[in-house]
Amino acid sequence: MDVLSDAVAAMRTGHPHSRRNDKHAPWGMRFEASNGAGFHVVLRGSAWLIPAEGEPVALGPGDVAFLAHGRGHALASGLDVPLEEVRLDADGRWPEPEPPSRAEGPEPDTVMLCGAYTLDRSRAHPLLTELPEVVHLPARVGAHRSLRAAVELLGEELEESRPGSATIVTSLLDTLLLYILRAWWQDGHRSAKGRPTGWAAALADPAVGAALHAIHGNPAHPWTVEELGARGGLSRAAFARRFTALVGEPPLTYLTWWRMTTAGRLLRADETPLRLVAQRAGYTSEFAFAKAFKREFGVAPGQFRRRVS
Incomplete structure (x- = not known):
């Protein structure tokens, strides 16, 4: 299994x-937390992205900005422009835009x-919690072609509603999220010397990456530290x-955490028997x-299912 896809799936709920x-x-525009x-x-x-913490970020054509932590932010044409509060509908959807006035002209500036x-x-998942306040992916010729293609397709679907658009847009949004994260870990999450850091380093490490893929591929397997180490050709202790x-916790601690996360996702998603x-x-x-689930979540599995249903 793909660790990045699993990390996103473990947190994603509802519809984007x-x-x-x-x-x-x-x-x-100001977006609340x-x-x-x-x-x-x-x-x-162009636009200015003004995060809750940190310096404003200038965005130009083709730039992508991702805010993972929901701390609130603003977008504006300039740093001295008054901000209008943007409130999403009860189901999380964007409110319908107001038609432009004649004074604004037919062509938008941005x-x-x-x-x-x-x-x-x-x-x-720590893969996502370690992200910075703002993930800024500047437009560069030839960079992240898959991400650019997804953006172009999404733009076309949102510009004109056509048969199947609702399903297509949802799928493209999920795809776009993974492309954004992949782009960040591929070329943005590195040390001053150009080496991967954090979870990027864990996934890039042959032994640790192999163990993580094994855990995510088959969390039900009775893994031992020795068996996981053998996947990468290392002794148990090494x-x-x-x-x-690299991960921040011992192998079996992470295995237990992921097993419980998987169980919580199954209980939340459907009526799979306990x-x-x-x-x-x-x-x-x-x-x-x-017993293990209650120790991790503070409630029994059945109670957890009833609470999130």
Whole structure:
């Protein structure tokens, strides 16, 4: 299994939403803090992204900005422009845009794609929690072609509603999120010497990366530290040291955390019998699973399911 895809799937809930924003200068929008994550792509013109913390970021045509932590931010045509509060509808959708006045003219100064994802931060994967306040991916010729293609397709679907657009837009938004994160870890999450850091280093390390893929590929398997280390050709002790240094916790601690995260996702998603949830989380005994789940979540599996349904 793909660790990045798993990390996103573990947190994603509900349906993502997006809208094209055509703006006539001067303009300013303030987004309140939320449980979700958001992105902005400048298709034409320019904008200033003003995060809750840190310096403003100048965005130009083709630039992508992703805000993973939902701390609130603003977008504006200039740093001295008054900001209008933007409130999403009750279901998380964007409010319908008001038609431009005649004084604004037919052509907007700035065209953007803005979107939002709903996340469950109670089981936030460290892959996402280590992201900075703003992930800024400047437009560069030849860089991140898949990301640019997804942006172009999304822009076309949002510009004109056609049969199947609702499903296509949802799929493109999920795809776009993964492309944004992949782009960041591929070329943005590096030390001053150009080496991967954090989880990028963990995934790039042959032994630790192999172990992570094994855990995510089959969390129900009764993995041992020795068996996981053998995947990368390391002794038990050497592997345990390297895994702990790069991931931030010992191998079996991470394995247990991921098993419980997987179980929580299954309980939240459907009516899979508890016996099968326990098996998929690596427990042969439903009683042992329920005990471990309550220790991790503070409630029994059945109560957890009723609470999130």
